[in-house]
Structure formats: structure tokens, C-alpha cells
Amino acid sequence: MNISMLSTMAADxxxxxxxxxxxxxxxxFSELDLRARRIGRVLASRSVERLGMIDLNxxxxxxxxxxxxxxxxxxAPLNYRLADDRLRAVVExxxxxxxxxxxxxxxxxxxTIAGITLLSRGELLAMAADVAVAPVAEPPSxxxxxxxxxxxxxxxxxxKAAILRHHNLVSYIVSTVEFAGAEPDEAALVGVPPYHVAxxxxxxxxxxxxxxxxxxxxxxxxxxxxxxxREGITHAMVVPTMLxxxxxxxxxxxxxxxxxxxxxxxxxxxxxxxxxxxAFPGVGxxxxxxxxxxxxxxxVLGPDDHREALAxxxxxxRARLGSVGRPLPGLDVSIRGSxxxxxxxxxxxxxxVRGEQVSGEYVGHRATRADGWFPTRDAGMLDGAxxxxxxxxxxxxxxxxxxxxxxxxxxxxxxxxxxxxxVAVFGIPDPEWGEAVAAAVVLEPGTEPTxxxxxxxxxxxxxxxxxxxxxxxxxxxPYTDTGKLLRRTVRDEVVSRIQS
Numbered sequence: 001m002n003i004s005m006l007s008t009m010a011a012d013x014x015x016x017x018x019x020x021x022x023x024x025x026x027x028x029f030s031e032l033d034l035r036a037r038r039i040g041r042v043l044a045s046r047s048v049e050r051l052g053m054i055d056l057n058x059x060x061x062x063x064x065x066x067x068x069x070x071x072x073x074x075x076a077p078l079n080y081r082l083a084d085d086r087l088r089a090v091v092e093x094x095x096x097x098x099x100x101x102x103x104x105x106x107x108x109x110x111x112t113i114a115g116i117t118l119l120s121r122g123e124l125l126a127m128a129a130d131v132a133v134a135p136v137a138e139p140p141s142x143x144x145x146x147x148x149x150x151x152x153x154x155x156x157x158x159x160k161a162a163i164l165r166h167h168n169l170v171s172y173i174v175s176t177v178e179f180a181g182a183e184p185d186e187a188a189l190v191g192v193p194p195y196h197v198a199x200x201x202x203x204x205x206x207x208x209x210x211x212x213x214x215x216x217x218x219x220x221x222x223x224x225x226x227x228x229x230r231e232g233i234t235h236a237m238v239v240p241t242m243l244x245x246x247x248x249x250x251x252x253x254x255x256x257x258x259x260x261x262x263x264x265x266x267x268x269x270x271x272x273x274x275x276x277x278x279a280f281p282g283v284g285x286x287x288x289x290x291x292x293x294x295x296x297x298x299x300v301l302g303p304d305d306h307r308e309a310l311a312x313x314x315x316x317x318r319a320r321l322g323s324v325g326r327p328l329p330g331l332d333v334s335i336r337g338s339x340x341x342x343x344x345x346x347x348x349x350x351x352x353v354r355g356e357q358v359s360g361e362y363v364g365h366r367a368t369r370a371d372g373w374f375p376t377r378d379a380g381m382l383d384g385a386x387x388x389x390x391x392x393x394x395x396x397x398x399x400x401x402x403x404x405x406x407x408x409x410x411x412x413x414x415x416x417x418x419x420x421x422x423v424a425v426f427g428i429p430d431p432e433w434g435e436a437v438a439a440a441v442v443l444e445p446g447t448e449p450t451x452x453x454x455x456x457x458x459x460x461x462x463x464x465x466x467x468x469x470x471x472x473x474x475x476x477x478p479y480t481d482t483g484k485l486l487r488r489t490v491r492d493e494v495v496s497r498i499q500s
Contacts, residue, residue, distance in 0.1 A: 001143035002166050004040075004069040006173060006208045007033045013180050014210040020059050022231065026212065027059070035128035036063050037135030040070025042127050044136070048098045050149070052076045052091065053194065054110075055102030056217040060121045061194045062203045063128050064100055069147060069166075072140035076149040076161075077195040081481060084109050090151055090159060091116055093363075100124050143167035148200055149363070150292050161363040162292045164200075172295040172357035173204050175330050182211035186259075188235040189228055191216040191242070196482045198265065201296035202237065211235065219481070221249035232257045239265035239483025244272050247279060255280070260303075262286040265483035267390070267408055269415040269422075270321055277310055289324035289390055291376060293367070295357040298333065299388045301325030316383075322412060323387040331355040335382050336375070348406075350394055351380040379406060396487055398427035398435050405437060405466055407487065413461040414439060417454060419447035424477050426491040428470060428498065438470040440490045442477060470494070 007029075010019070015030035027035070043051060051068040053076070055061070061077070068075035076094055078087065080102070088110060091099060095115030101107050102121050110118065127133065147166045151159040188206050190213055192198045206213045214231045216224060219242055228236065234257055238246065243263055261276070261283050268287065277285060284303030290296040301324055309320040327333040332354040335343045343349045352373045360367045360374035368374045379391040391397075391406040398405040407425040414423045422442035427435035441454065455467040472494055478486040 001170050002069055002072075002139045002141055002145075003147050003169050003173075003204060004036070004066055004139045006170070006204055007036060007066050007069075009179065010207050010210060017184065017210055018212045019207065020062060020213050020215075022214070023212070029207075029210070032062065033066070034135055036066035037070050037137075038130060038133040039063055039067025039124065039128050040072075040136040040139065041133055043067060043071035043073060043098070046098070048073055050074050050076055050094050050097035052078055052094050052097050052099035052116075054078045054080045054087070054091075054106050055100060055121055055194065056080070057190065057192070057194055057199065057215045058102065058121060058217060059215060060100065060102075060124055061199070061215070062207070062213075064124060065148075065200065065203055067124075067128070070136040070139045072142075072145065074146040074149050076151075077193075077199070078151065079193070079195045080106065086159075088113065093161065094149075143170070150195065150197055150200070152292065160365075162359065163361040163363060164197075164292075164295055164359050165361075168295045168357050168359045169200075169204060171330075171355075172201070172297070173208050175357070176297065176328060177205045177208045179208055180210045182206075182209040183234075185232065186210075186234045187212040187214055187231055188237075189214050189216060189224070189231070189233040190237065191219045191224060192237060192239070192265075193481060196265075197290070197292040197296050198237065198482070221245040225249050225253075225255070228255050228258065234258060235260045235262075237262045237264075239263065240268045240272060241266075241479055241483050243268070243276055247272070247275055250279070252279070258283050260284045260286065262288055264288040264290065264297075264324075266479075266485060267392070267411065270412065271415060273306075273321060274310070277306060287324055289388065291353075291378075293358065293360045293374060293376075294331075294353055294355075295359065297328060298331060298353055299324045299327045301387075320387050323383070323389045325388065326386050327388060328355075331357070332373075333382070333388060334373070335380060345382055345384045348379060348381045348391065348404075351376045351378045351388070351390065379408075392487075396426065398425075398437055400427070400430075400435050400437065400465060401433045403465055409462065410437060410439070410458060410466050410468070413458050413466070414441070414454060416461065417449065417457045419444050419449040420454070422477050424485055424487050424490045425468065426487050426494075428491065428495050430469070436469040437466060438472075438491070438494055439468040440472050440474050440477060440494060442474055470498070472497070 010029040011033035018026040019029040019032045148164040285306045287301035288297045335349040392408040410425040428438045430436035451471045458467045
């Protein structure tokens with residue numbers, strides 16, 4: 001078992017379809033597979049031990065991923081947005097390795113690193129197109145070999161290198177994607193970066209489905225919308241901040257070919273998804289929750305769930321728009337207490353996951369238990385119908401006078417205020433209660449609610465202990481480019497301001 005088998009199957013079953021790029025000049029599935037096999041041959045002949053990549057979301061990404069698989073070496077896409085010293089430190093951890101770089105500026109940032117050989121994107125593409133290179137016939141077939149190394153975002157502390165083995169990724173794809181299930185005209189617009197697990201799964205899932213992939217190097221709402229129209233995009237995946245900007249950009253204009261829009265990577269504000277459902281009534285919306293350590297998706301809120309929740313007069317059913325749906329078949333999901341005990345429906349605790357796609361493994365450390373369960377460190381709840389709700393990281397829970405408060409719950413309540421465009425909620429030190437609730441708020445243009453207005457709004461929806469004791473106003477909040485709120489960055493700034 002090797003992830004390259006997904007490419008082999010696509011080439012054999014749908015070889016003439018366009019796999020990557022535009023209809024007029026894109027690579028077919030057969031050509032993509034052939035070029036990846038050539039890369040695999042060259043990597044093997046050079047005894048490359050790992051293939052790193054520091055690049056934007058280019059058409060070189062699937063070639064590098066599959067080429068590494070054909071060579072039997074791990075693929076490690078790295079975050080080009082890291083500061084120079086942090087990027088160098090991560091690259092040093094890969095050595096010995098060959099690292100594909102997207103442009104000369106990346107090479108200049110890295111300089112010379114022992115055990116690291118740099119390969120430009122152009123050189124990789126030339127290698128793939130070289131007809132003199134004999135393609136790999138059969139890749140290594142060890143299902144336990146490392147397929148992908150993904151470094152965590154490292155918003156606090158040193159990034160961890162998560163390990164995904166071939167059997168983890170293949171299990172995820174074959175259990176969630178119908179082989180050749182895409183219609184011939186389907187095209188997916190992928191704008192997530194290659195160093196995110198969603199970027200890896202986008203390559204493999206669309207490959208197995210037989211869907212053409214169009215790549216957006218870096219996100220811009222106007223470019224995204226223009227590309228979606230020009231390329232007849234039918235499927236797309238976004239993070240919540242992207243969707244809000246796309247809606248603003250379109251301003252009521254449609255995307256006539258769009259059929260499916262999936263979102264994830266962070267909590268979706270209810271006003272945004274309700275606005276999107278109104279703007280695209282014929283589009284099937286999918287909310288996907290997953291982690292790097294689980295090879296991507298764990299739970300899905302599908303199109304029917306969205307429509308039912310939006311139309312239902314039952315508040316419990318409508319609340320499902322704030323859930324991430326039901327766990328995938330073949331995965332076990334459990335909510336556990338602080339001692340590892342299983343909690344009942346409706347009780348909040350830590351989300352644990354178990355299944356073949358779950359790695360829960362890092363270089364030098366395995367986080368899964370002996371029985372296969374992986375504690376995610378995400379706070380969550382399963383309701384009586386099996387819908388999973390995610391409340392953020394356990395480390396972000398606010399402990400006020402012995403009561404555990406969820407920042408995500410308070411954020412969701414504040415976002416229901418018509419004047420609140422964005423918000424980050426977190427705990428700050430408090431001499432009386434241990435921690436107090438604080439909120440950094442971005443207002444809608446032209447609005448001026450008072451702090452008391454916002455507190456009263458939260459009290460009315462939740463309870464008085466959830467109302468923020470401290471409210472600061474900001475022009476914008478910091479996010480990673482995969483949509484993750486840098487909550488601790490905002491917290492540190494607010495605490496520093498208060499203490500000074």
C-alpha cells in the first residue's frame with residue numbers, strides 16, 4: 001500500500017481526463033502519473049532520503065507529493081511564511097533531504113544548511129517532463145512507511161513534525177471518496193497551502209475522484225471569484241475568513257457553475273454561513289472538521305444537514321449549523337473527562353478519535369494510547385443525535401472561579417450581535433476569580449456599540465459569568481493563512497497593555 005496507487009488507479013481508469021490546470025493546457029491523469037514516476041526515478045537514483053518543499057500552491061505540488069511516494073521517501077511541505085530563523089530551524093530538522101524551493105528568494109533565505117540540497121521548482125518540472133528519464137515501474141509497498149511529514153503551525157512553542165503513514169492516508173481516501181465518482185466537467189478550486197493537511201488531502205481526494213484541480217497560489221477574494229468563473233469551478237474549499245471575504249467581493253453576484261462548497265479550519269460564525277446559504281441556495285455546503293494527526297476529516301456536516309437546520313423551527317436542530325456534523329463511518333469518536341472516562345451525550349470534555357486513518361504520531365513521540373485512541377486536545381460535545389460540537393483547544397478554556405468557560409461559545413454569542421464583525425475571546429489573569437473573560441472585538445463599519453451593550457447581549461444569550469469583563473476594540477484580528485485565529489497572540493497583547 002502506497003499513496004501512489006491512487007495515481008496509478010486514476011491513470012488507468014481516467015487517463016484522458018485533465019487532472020491539473022486549465023482545460024486547454026492542463027495535465028491529464030496519465031501524464032501526471034508518468035511525470036510523478038519520473039521524479040520518483042530521479043529521487044531514488046540520487047538516494048534522496050526526504051523531499052521537502054517550500055513553495056506556493058503551484059502545480060508542482062502533486063508532482064512532488066506523488067514523486068516522493070514513487071521513490072519511497074517522505075514528503076515534507078513547509079510553511080514559507082515562517083520567519084527566516086524559524087524556517088531554517090525546521091529545514092535543519094529535515095536533513096538529510098532535498099528541498100524544492102519555489103523561487104530564488106527562498107533559497108536566499110535558507111542559505112547553506114548542512115545535509116540540505118536545494119532544487120528549484122523549474123528543475124523539478126524539467127525532471128518530470130524529461131522523456132529520457134525511465135519512470136518508476138513499481139513503488140515500495142510498505143504501508144507503514146512514512147508518506148508525509150507535516151509540521152504543526154507552531155503558534156506557541158516549537159512546531160511538532162506530525163507523521164502520516166501510507167496506510168493512514170490511503171484508508172482516509174478510500175473510505176471517504178468514490179473512485180472516479182466525479183462527473184467529467186467537475187473542477188475543484190484549491191486555495192489552501194500545500195503545507196496544511198487539507199492541501200495534501202485535496203491532492204489525493206480529487207485525484208481518486210477524477211476531478212480536475214485548479215490551484216490558487218495565494219488567496220485573494222477577487223482573484224478567487226474570477227478564477228471560479230473562468231474555469232467553471234464546481235467544487236471549492238475555504239476557511240471561514242475566506243468565505244466572508246468572498247461574499248463581500250461577490251456582493252450578491254452568483255457563481256453559476258458552483259455546486260459544492262466545503263469549509264473548515266476554524267469555527268464558522270453563524271451569520272457568515274447563514275449569509276452564504278442565502279447567497280448560494282443551489283450549492284451544497286459541507287463543514288469538515290479534522291486534524292493533521294487524523295489525516296484530515298473526522299466529522300462532516302453535509303448539505304442536507306445545512307438545509308434541514310436552516311429550515312427547521314426547532315432550536316436544537318437549528319443549532320446544528322454550529323456543529324461540525326457526524327463522525328465519518330469507520331471512525332470512533334468519544335468525549336472524555338479529565339480522567340479519561342467516557343462522558344454522556346450533552347456533556348463537555350475532550351474529543352478522542354480512533355480509526356485506521358488516525359496517526360496521532362510525531363517524530364520522536366506517539367500520542368495515541370495503547371488501544372488506538374488519540375486525545376485531540378480539542379474541547380467538544382456529542383449531542384443525542386450524534387452531532388459533534390467543537391469548542392476550541394482545551395488549553396484555551398477559561399477557568400473563572402472554578403467554572404470552565406468556552407471561548408468559542410462566547411465568541412459565537414458575540415457574533416450574533418449585529419455590530420460585531422469578528423471577535424477573539426480569552427482568559428486574562430484576575431486576582432479575585434483566577435481568570436476573567438476578555439474579548440477583542442472588530443466592529444462592523446459605521447457602528448459604535450458600547451461595552452455594556454456587548455456585555456448585556458452575552459448575558460441574554462448565555463449567562464452573566466460569560467460576559468466579558470474586559471473589551472478592547474481592534475481594526476482586525478490575526479489569523480494564520482489556514483484560518484486559525486492566533487488567540488494567544490491577541491491575549492498576550494491585551495495582557496501586556498493592561499499590565500503596562
